[in-house]
Amino acid sequence: MNSNRRHFLKLGSLAATAWGFPKAISAATTPPHVLVIGGGFGGATVAKYLKMWGGNIDVTLVDRAASHYACILSNLVVTGALSMDRIKLKYDSLRSKRGVNVVQGEALAVDPSAKEVTVKVNGTSYAYSYDKLVLAPGIEFIAPPGNYNDQLTPHAWKAGPQTLLLKNQLSSMTKGQTFVMTIPKAPYRCPPGPYERACSVADYLLRKKSGARIVVLDANASIQAEPVNFGNAFNGVYKDVLTYVPNASITEVDSQARSITTSAGKFAGAVLNIIPNQRAGQIITTAGLANDLTGRWSTVDPLSYASTAQPDIHILGDSQATGQPKSGHMANSQAKVCADAIIRAFNGEQPDPNPVTSSACYSPITSKTAAWLTASFQYDPATKTMKRVDASFAEAPKPSGDALEEMYKWANNIFADSFA
């Protein structure tokens, strides 16, 4: 049996009962197997670094899609500044250069006692066995009340077809129309992202659709990231086209009519871009691992990202509840800590006791400038949490053309460090 076939079995009565035997006798000689569910920035990075640092480890990466579309830079696809190809990240390098077994399929269920995951591939269910399981499924949306339909009122908060849908709706707007968007209650994926989108859309409307406006309905009390740069843009360069409304929680959505009722009033527009509230990816909830106080995210040990409920299941990226920001850059950081800890565990060692994680990102403010935001976290043994190093946390002093150039370099490097 080659290494790709060794770790899974088609689900069926005969096959399933026969499985225990070869697994037991092969245990002494086969390399350990890490199964990774979710091929975004977290999942791709952990798969790559397990192979790069771990040597003799089999790694299988499962994702629903044949390739990943990055949320990073995706607001510029919405405005037509970039093409979908610019944010398309293939798994080819992970396969050929790193030796990761990449499978297009959907994880349906986790059985922690059998250490198996049911994965549906081309309509057939298979049981994938694991020694360590990494769940990096990103986010799931909590549908707002009403007749919410993401095909009529797209979120475009998972890049892909949704990005194109919103792009087409935006470009179809005529002069004088209104673009309404909502910002979810924190915590959500990419804290600066919604404000970046507001700026990118406002810039587009100013340049292409005279008289058109954008209304930004924020479920939070204030701007959640880069308040100075986004606040200055909202009140400065965009003051004639952008209305920012804080404390606007959704009470009713009518996707058909593209209208929305919130705690701050009723709004309607030619485009209604609803970014709903969020929770951990579906497989986390299905597996009963959404065990934080809100019941939406997973509590983990930040030294290894092992679930507090299941020590052989690691959860990283947007789905975890450590309080670190939910971003691609941060998922990449956590994935390296997780890969290092898993390799150490296979060698009978404890995780590194002093990990550091970082998040950095660039946001376009206008079509000629960008700003940035960065924060790093050190492990605090007293509270067993990742604590923000406050001296490392700040936004750019002001937007600049240099930062816009750096944004593309940052994107290229993080794309490659995660997927190549």
Next chain:
Amino acid sequence: MKINYKTLAAIMLIVASITAQSAPPPGQLLASMCFQCHGTNGQAIKFESIAGKSSREIYKELLEMSKRKKIESIMDLQARAYTPGQMLQIANYLSTLPKAPKSGDDD
């Protein structure tokens, strides 16, 4: 079957690689936090490549950036994340990595 030294050495190497993977080198995990921008193993696309620089040089730069009063770049903040001891581990590890074939440095 006769086993000569060469075969034995080869077998031992294989056995060693399976059973006794050594602990990750010090500084490897910390230094990998640089790779999102400075490229996997410090070989960047257009940003500054940091692989294979002298340990002393990297340490000195990190320390300087962390103490810079007027913050100008992301690195002035990122450097503040680390203790001097961690900076030294990062610098030592990066100095052991092979230099990028062609520097894309324009920073």
